[in-house]
Amino acid sequence: MSIQIAFPRFLRIGGGTIDDIGDVIRQLGLQRPVVVTDKFLTSTGASERILTLLREARITPALFDDTVPDPTTDSLETGLALLADHNADSVIGFGGGSPMDTAKALAVLGVRGGRMRDYKVPHVYTGPALPVVAIPTTAGSGSEATQFTIISDSVTDEKMLCPGLSFLPIAAIVDFELTMSMPPRLTADTGVDALTHAIEAYVSRKANPVSDGLALAAMRTIGQNLRTAYEDGENKQAREAMMLAATQAGMAFSNASVALVHGMSRPIGAHFHVAHGLSNAMLLSAITAFSVKGAESRYADCARAIGVATEATGDGIAAQSLVDSLAELCHDLAVPTPRDHGIDRTRWNDLIPLMAQQALDSGSPGNNPVVPTVDEIAELYVEVYD
Template identity: 60%
Template sequence: MVFQVAVPSDLRIGGGSLAQLPDVLRRLGSARPLIVTDGFLTGNGTADRVAALLRDAGLHPAVFSGVVPDPTTISLRGGLEAAKEHQADVLVGLGGGSPIDTAKALAVLAVRNGELRDLKAPFSYDGPALPVVAVPTTAGTGSEATRFTVITDSDTGEKMLCAGPSYLPVAGIVDFELTMSMPPRLTADTGIDALTHAVEAYVSRHRNAFSDSVALRAMTIIGRNLREAYRDGGDRDARAAMMEAATLAGIAFSNSSVALVHGMSRPLGAHFHVSHGMSNAMLFAAVTEFSLGVADDRYADCARALGLVDDSIADADAAIALVDELRALATGLAVPTPEEFGVSSADWVALVPTMAEQALASGSPGNNPRVPTASDIERLYHRVFDGGIR
């Protein structure tokens, strides 16, 4: 079997690695980087700190701080204007998944005419793009190491997955010290997001030996550190471990694929503005339980990597232990149900057919061990609302 492995050509991982960002940019020949970030990181001084670091190194940075949660095609317009006005030669995505996804989309649109909707999956874009250097400030999305971006179509409300080699950052600065101020809710949601990436990469129909090894390592790290990072945000060892795991999980699913959880998660963000990590957390246990019976050996490996069972436990029982652990995580990390989040039953029920259609159209459910029908997905959405999280 031949499989292709794609990772950023330069990853700097560890506490204090942010200081190496000027060196990374100089190696890329950059003189005019544009920092793509959001209002929060501008307001707390992080964006100014990064810009000062670059100016002190003799570069000429500018800052675009107009990134919004769950970025849209409309929200890209300001960034596109900023990139052109600054004559940016590199985009630095600074923040969580939204700033990095925005930087990836802008990198393509800055050099290519047309609409982003023309590039949504299953289309794979490998054309010209500005280089992207990703600097994550959360430990979960793994966007610093993936060939994907997710942008909502402002006209249709669809959360579009855009994929291809051109979206892969050329470099990443993975400095856990940037995550030390993450609140417990964000720590939980991004941590479960990373676990979802690792598990789905491992059970995906597009898995390979490389993605398998990286995914299992990510699971082991998350199993040992997620609850501790949630309980004590000042634990540097747990924060460092979760940051490493998030990047490993990103590498894993970028070289395999995500599956049904992600396919069903995107519509929750588009229609109800549930954050991506929380959407995954709401769905994870129910979708995994639905998938049992097809690849129990794979789910059993996940349970063992998480330290839930040992090799003496039969695969079917180990797979059930994984589902039990996902429910326990949802309880222990206070993952809300859709109703607790504020979604009304009437709104949820009315949108279930549309969400199921959009989930299937994304292509991700087809990567699942048990490939669902539209009716299966509708039933899963109803089950999640009725208490299938815990």
């Protein structure tokens, strides 16, 4: 069995490691990074903190803070101009999944050019790109350790999955203290996002022994800490555990891929502008119930890792416990249905054929234990609405 594993060259993990950013950039031999972030982090002073740390290390940074939630092809244009004007030799993605996805896209387009559509699946890009250093501020996307970026086409609203080693950050700083101010809703959504990454990596048809270990470790940690982080955002132990688990889950799915939940989640985000973690949460229980028959023992392992079954529990009962526990978790975290989130039923139903086809075309459903037809995906969209 031959498997290919790819991680960032190195990570610095722990409270206060954000202060190491200047040293990290110098260690990589870089001098002119563009810090890619959003207006919120600029408004809090966090962006200026990064810039100051870089300048103190005799680095010459520039700031791009025009990233948007669920970044689009149009949102990249100003950033590309700044890369050229600054003569940038690197990109620092600072924020949640959207700034990091933007940073990865800019790193590739800034060197290779073309359209983002040129890089979407089934294409896998391994060519020239600026080095990316990732600094996550949420415990969820795992983007600091993945060889993917997701950008929405501004013309078609298609949420494009763009894979390849050139999108993998060269280094990451994983500082849980940056997540201490996350509100409960964001804590819940990003936490379920990380859990989804871990479960889908473990049951993926591309799973391997390396991704399995990381996925199971992430699930154990999330099972023990997500509710605590949601209920008590000042609990440092829970915040630190969730941050590490999100990175482990990112490493897992980067090397095993995701499956049907993510395939169906992306069109919801693209057409209804639902945050990625939340759209995953809306789908997780129903898609798991649909998929269990294809890998019962694997889902049973997930149940044991999360802590809702024991080694003595039979696989069938354990797998059903997982489905039930995911529904209970989402209830406890106040995850809304698409209806409760305010999505219009008629528009949802009208878009189901397109969303089902886009989900299938993304490639992720092909990794699922039960590979669905486009009609089965459409039926699942009908089911999860209520």
